[in-house]
Amino acid sequence: MAELVELPSRLAILPFRNKVLLPGAIIRIRCTSSSSVKLVEQELWQKEEKGIIGVLPVRDAAESTSVGSALSPGMGTETGEQSPKVLVSSDSHRVDGINQQELIHWHKRGVAARALHLSRGVEKPSGRVTYIVVLEGLCRFSVQELSARGTYYVARISRLDMTRAELEQAEQDPDLIALSRQFKATAMELISVLEQKQKNIGRTKALLETLPVHRLADIFVASFEISFEEQLSMLDSVDLKLRLSKAMELVDRHLQSIRVAEKITQKVEGQLSKSQKEFLLRQQMRAIKEELGDNDDDEDDVATLERKMQSAGMPPNVWKHAQRELRRLRKMQPQQPGYSSSCVYLELLADLPWQKASEERELSLRAAKEHLDSDHYGLSKVKQRIIEYLAVRKLKPDVRGPILCFVGPPGVGKTSLASSIAAALGRKFVRISLGGVKDEADIRGHRRTYIGSMPGRLVEGLKRVAVCNPVMLLDEIDKTGSDVRGDPASALLEVLDPEQNKTFNDHYLNVPFDLSKVIFVATANRVQPIPPALLDRMEVIELPGYTLEEKLNIAMQHLIPRVLDQHGLSSEFLQIPEAMVKHVIQRYTREAGVRNLERNLAALARAAAVRVAEQEHAVPLNKDVHQMAAPLIDSRLADGAEVEMEVIPLGVNNHEISNALKSSSPLIVDEPMLEKVLGPPRFDDREAAERVTTPGVSIGLVWTSFGGEVQYVEATSMVGKGDLHLTGQLGDVIKESAQIALTWVRAKAADIKLAAAGEINLFEGRDIHIHFPAGAVPKDGPSAGVTLVSSLVSLFSQQRVRTDTAMTGEMTLRGLVLPVGGIKDKVLAAHRYGIKRVILPERNLKDLVEVPSAVRNSLEIVLVKRVEDVLEQAFEGGFPWRKHAKL
């Protein structure tokens, strides 16, 4: 035991600079200075038994001036002893030739230490010897006198720590017992805190349990870092109780400082993880971006987006949703996968017209009527219906009336009527094309979870038009179809239902949008394909197509002025006489509407524009070119260059140029020009005559989505097994009609004496082939019945049908002729094709009122009840069998 060590009265002193060795502690010192090397060699190395030396703390004199003075009296009071200070300086104490270069303070108390281990090394290159000494502190001593022995010091000392007997006595002291218990508790607490951080604390824990009380304080304090001053004060605490309480104070302070440090770290870490972490990351991000040359500032982007969102006037629930999304966006890096889609989504939210509406001006019905009249020729019934619609809106703006649906062939003005409604109401107009929409997502959008998801067409349209109360045209509503991807019609139902469209839910948008302020107008080519539920919500207004005269008027009053204007021309440059327009209508277009007519007129205007532009170059120069222009030409010429330039005399403006052009007569379209620009005529009235050259061909009238059309039916027979072949993309209904027609003809063959035609039997051993030309166009419907019968009778009787007669009507097996639809379109088509007679079912008489009287009057309309009547009318000179009968 260290306390049993007998200390010699003199000890060689090893100075320990700014450090303290406490009893019980073990230190490792490298001795390099010549004095300490000497000390080790003489006092430790050369001795057989490992010797004891004194380790005395020293302090630099420079530091001691302030600290030393404060230290010395303090020590005295603490220990209750006088604490003299030994000051050794080179000039004041030059002890035995030791030349102490610097001023040092020796502490007056030290610790006797035993060398546990010694090792000697040679330090290169000078060959100087160094020692490494491992010392264990034994007990405190105080210096009585310091003197030099060669190059090192020796001191006369007196022991300070208690002897064993004294200790045993002291350990009985109840105060000390209480104090030591308390110390152990505090020390344990510190250990448990440190245990979480340091793995090797177990040794200290073991010491706490095994060491005697008087060693505990020193060893424990030595095991953690304390300042030099504190170490000194521990050294100076000779009294056991004082030492324990001082050690306890130190341990406690250490504990507190660890706790505070922990708290601070936690707090700082917490703060870092929020704002500072974000800041740091942003800084890094910016640095990376700069490095990549990607300079646009996303911070700003997001801020701009937020500003835009704020001014979008979103309803509160949408705003909340948008805020949430924006917060997510802020946390994302631009490189992150969802970043751009999130941006696009928020942009859409900000762009949508949540509240922005075009101000509806006070609706004047007269102005609206004038507007409609000035844009559209004819269509008086349609216009009247529109005016009624507007009148109701005027009286009750939030009326939930039916949705107008314009039905008719292309180019009859459906779209332009809808845009006129918008103009009359002072609202914006947006057209949503539904043609070919088969996917419900086209209307309602894709959910954002899909890659490449988009909003539906309605939301897209609203974004485009940027007001929440436009007139929205649902174009070609009959062309939507349903398949596995859902039914667009059901989505449209929701859109058109005033009860539901207040909260229209687009899957992409994912928040409700109010469509109730939108005025919907729909267009369709045909009524039949529109799902009944949808049709139920709409009021159908039919636009059947125009007669030649109507087209002529539309062209003269509307199309030509518009086309000229679009091409920068006027009637002063180009004139298209009525006769030529008529030619265009009859020979170049055969349509129900006026779209191709407009296209052809535009072609003429383009050709004229080229002519006019060429002519402009040839503007004859005004003779009296202004004086001022002359020097300009001269100067150019003076340069030696040959100048070719047109000089427009000053004072002559564009107006005068056009005058100059005017003087050269306007271009008047004539037949050669028509042929040159539009090519040879595509249609003529001779078509029917040319096609019906042989028996077996008849002329029917059909109804297509392009309006009424003339349809030829060709039949022929050849040797075979009595089969019926049908070609020309026919649907089931029309195929059945053919079967019915053939059956009827076979059944009636004897009656109408068809078998008598020629020597051969037409029905046995012969195949019959019926073809509907324009084979690429699908055809269906029952209305070709009478045409098929005529064709077959013509074939079997070898009589040609009349080339001026077209027919339509469904037939029964018993030979009755049933009414069919689309009479108006069909009659108009016949008129268009130059047909003179039309055979119609008698029960379609009522439909004839819809046919413009001009057309009606120009045609001979024959109403029939039975197939025999049809045959009577279809052949020149009446029913063929009669002829045969005569034979």
Ligand code: ADP
């Ligand atoms: P749709 O929508 O029926 O296919 P549009 O409305 O696009 O047809 O009309 C085609 C062109 O014909 C437009 O330029 C339109 O102004 C013109 N048009 C059609 N009908 C008339 C009419 N009755 N009066 C004047 N222009 C017309």
